[in-house]
Amino acid sequence: MKLYVGIDPSASPSRASGVAVLGGDLRLVLLSRARGDAELVRPCLREDVSHVAIDGPLRLPCGQRACCYMPGSTCACRVRARAARRACEVELRRRGIACYMTTPDTFVPAWVLRSLRLGARLRRLVTGTVVEVYPYAAKRVLFGILPPKGTREGRTALRDALADLGVRGLPPSLPTHDELDATLAAYVAWLHARSATEVVGDRRSGYIVLPALGPAAPSRASRTCPRAATTRARTAARAARRAAHCRTASRARARSLRGRRRDARRRRCPSSGR
Numbered sequence: 001m002k003l004y005v006g007i008d009p010s011a012s013p014s015r016a017s018g019v020a021v022l023g024g025d026l027r028l029v030l031l032s033r034a035r036g037d038a039e040l041v042r043p044c045l046r047e048d049v050s051h052v053a054i055d056g057p058l059r060l061p062c063g064q065r066a067c068c069y070m071p072g073s074t075c076a077c078r079v080r081a082r083a084a085r086r087a088c089e090v091e092l093r094r095r096g097i098a099c100y101m102t103t104p105d106t107f108v109p110a111w112v113l114r115s116l117r118l119g120a121r122l123r124r125l126v127t128g129t130v131v132e133v134y135p136y137a138a139k140r141v142l143f144g145i146l147p148p149k150g151t152r153e154g155r156t157a158l159r160d161a162l163a164d165l166g167v168r169g170l171p172p173s174l175p176t177h178d179e180l181d182a183t184l185a186a187y188v189a190w191l192h193a194r195s196a197t198e199v200v201g202d203r204r205s206g207y208i209v210l211p212a213l214g215p216a217a218p219s220r221a222s223r224t225c226p227r228a229a230t231t232r233a234r235t236a237a238r239a240a241r242r243a244a245h246c247r248t249a250s251r252a253r254a255r256s257l258r259g260r261r262r263d264a265r266r267r268r269c270p271s272s273g274r
């Protein structure tokens with residue numbers, strides 16, 4: 001069975017980060033808080049890992065480099081590219097989704113550097129696909145506005161919303177918000193493998209993967225209605241299942257076409273064994 005990993009990295013390896021692994025049947029295989037890069041990377045190294053989704057920037061705005069995010073940095077690139085922004089983050093803001101811009105001046109530099117480092121390491125080590133996700137944006141698309149994630153109410157709402165999407169095996173005790181964000185990241189990875197996502201951004205400053213809702217996206221007014229949120233979540237899950245089913249059906253069609261062509265060749269050339 002294919003596995004989908006979600007990672008919510010903290011700014012420092014000494015502080016715990018959320019990591020979640022979902023099976024193809026949406027059952028949680030692992031939900032934990034990992035310390036250090038090695039512990040965070042370990043669940044991604046299994047060869048059945050299909051997708052890894054990281055909640056953190058995997059690329060910088062054009063012209064900026066890691067040196068621009070070092071403490072007390074005065075490098076020329078930092079000065080030159082100070083006003084540069086990532087296209088994906090600009091696009092999220094344009095859609096009314098609150099998003100911190102990745103810049104050396106306004107962002108937690110240690111977290112940006114750790115996310116870049118993890119992304120580069122995972123892209124080297126993992127056989128599957130590594131993508132950037134933004135759980136807050138995924139929540140907005142799937143569920144509308146939930147209570148703040150730092151509150152017990154917010155964590156309960158996100159846990160219940162994930163269960164509504166079909167995620168199974170969530171622990172009876174309330175997970176931490178980084179574990180829940182990691183689970184949502186893994187769910188977006190699962191959707192991405194089923195072509196039920198939208199990708200925003202550009203090649204130079206990176207992409208963010210969001211759940212896709214198709215043509216029936218909700219209006220802004222309906223985003224705060226819990227019932228609409230549940231309906232949207234179910235629509236997204238249905239779209240994912242449909243996409244998976246369509247691909248299986250098209251593979252089956254291709255197989256049967258290949259079989260018919262082979263039979264026709266055999267009829268024309270009975271001596272051929274292939």
Ligand SMILES: [Zn+2]
Pocket residue numbers: 064065066067068069075076077078
């Ligand atoms: Zn620099």
